[in-house]
Amino acid sequence: MKTVRRLLYRDIAGAVGFVTLAFLSLFFFIDFVDELQNIGKGRFTIVHAVLSALLDMPGHFYELFPITVLIGTIFALARMAQNSEFTILRTGGLGPGRALGLLTLLAVGFAVLNFLVGDYVAPWSEREGVALKAGTQGGRQLGRAGAWLKDKRTAPDGRELNVSVNVRRTTPEGVLEGVRIFEVDADGRLVTRVAARTARVGDGFWLLDDAQITEWPTTNGAGAAATASAVRERRALSERWPTTLDAGVVAAAVLPVSTMTTLELWRYSRHLVDQEQAAQRHSIQFWKKALYPLACIVMVALALPFAYLQARRGGISVKVFGGIMLGISFVLLNNVAGHLGVLREWTPWVVAAAPSVIYLLLSMAAFAWLVRYR
Numbered sequence: 001m002k003t004v005r006r007l008l009y010r011d012i013a014g015a016v017g018f019v020t021l022a023f024l025s026l027f028f029f030i031d032f033v034d035e036l037q038n039i040g041k042g043r044f045t046i047v048h049a050v051l052s053a054l055l056d057m058p059g060h061f062y063e064l065f066p067i068t069v070l071i072g073t074i075f076a077l078a079r080m081a082q083n084s085e086f087t088i089l090r091t092g093g094l095g096p097g098r099a100l101g102l103l104t105l106l107a108v109g110f111a112v113l114n115f116l117v118g119d120y121v122a123p124w125s126e127r128e129g130v131a132l133k134a135g136t137q138g139g140r141q142l143g144r145a146g147a148w149l150k151d152k153r154t155a156p157d158g159r160e161l162n163v164s165v166n167v168r169r170t171t172p173e174g175v176l177e178g179v180r181i182f183e184v185d186a187d188g189r190l191v192t193r194v195a196a197r198t199a200r201v202g203d204g205f206w207l208l209d210d211a212q213i214t215e216w217p218t219t220n221g222a223g224a225a226a227t228a229s230a231v232r233e234r235r236a237l238s239e240r241w242p243t244t245l246d247a248g249v250v251a252a253a254v255l256p257v258s259t260m261t262t263l264e265l266w267r268y269s270r271h272l273v274d275q276e277q278a279a280q281r282h283s284i285q286f287w288k289k290a291l292y293p294l295a296c297i298v299m300v301a302l303a304l305p306f307a308y309l310q311a312r313r314g315g316i317s318v319k320v321f322g323g324i325m326l327g328i329s330f331v332l333l334n335n336v337a338g339h340l341g342v343l344r345e346w347t348p349w350v351v352a353a354a355p356s357v358i359y360l361l362l363s364m365a366a367f368a369w370l371v372r373y374r
Helices: 002-038 046-055 057-082 085-091 096-137 247-254 262-274 280-308 316-344 348-373
Strands: 147-154 160-170 176-184 190-201 205-215 232-242
Touching (some): 002 046, 002 057, 002 085, 002 096, 046 057, 046 096, 057 085, 057 096, 057 280, 057 316, 096 280, 147 247, 160 190, 176 205, 190 232, 247 262, 262 280, 280 316, 316 348
Antiparallel strands (some): 147 160, 176 190, 205 232
């Protein structure tokens, strides 16, 4: 059995590695060409374009690996079937259950590799890529409307305040620029507005620089608004603003979702729920990231029926093409399910698991049918 395992694992791993390398090379070329338009912006040069494209590779590996596992496994098994090697293995005692068990063990190894790259290497490389562009272009603009964060805090007089924070830009050093803070009481009245040139995130507070602070008065005992002359405005060169928005939450809000690990996505989705914000998108992303490595197991199971197809029913190229189409359809279904889950507010873990479960059932049904009737 060791010989059979070594033969299968060597051929499949080699084919998967070759297909993965081919796909990554293609995507590196596409990313490099796309980065050429940034040359000349600030200090961005062709060397930075190459580095930026290289830093995107772990993320591409994580996204493409289940598909390359499917294509590589189909190629290896179809070639063995065409050369009658798989027929000899079946004659020698490699039954369907044993073949499924051997390939499942290999698929688990692929899934572990994909998880390690997706949860450790890819987030780090994505953050480095963002920092590289920010460092060479003088910072990072956070879209037209900036990034919004929400918080709750207790005012000195005991009132509960809802806080909305807007950040326009970040510097390469992680300093927030163009910060605006709006504090609203339980009745929806604006209590404090802060406009700061920059802000640095500390432990339990933000250090605001060059802050313009406007404070509105509270109502009197009868409920009538105080006079407008009571509005206070002051300017502070440095101001400590207490908040529970720590560096992790800020990074999750201002950086792309691809820079977050599974644990960070879970923490940030819990933060959004606690702040009564829409968390559906990040909850779905958390479950998709947690379950996506298991797609490697599904892809190997989907490839196994190709070993039982007779050679006259199509050459290797036809089977590989079929594998590519299956991989594309899986990615398409996965993305469509994610968007529909956000729009329809479906249960996040069901949305993330549905494509893999559907394809696993299809592969097992095809495998059982081929074994039984072919």
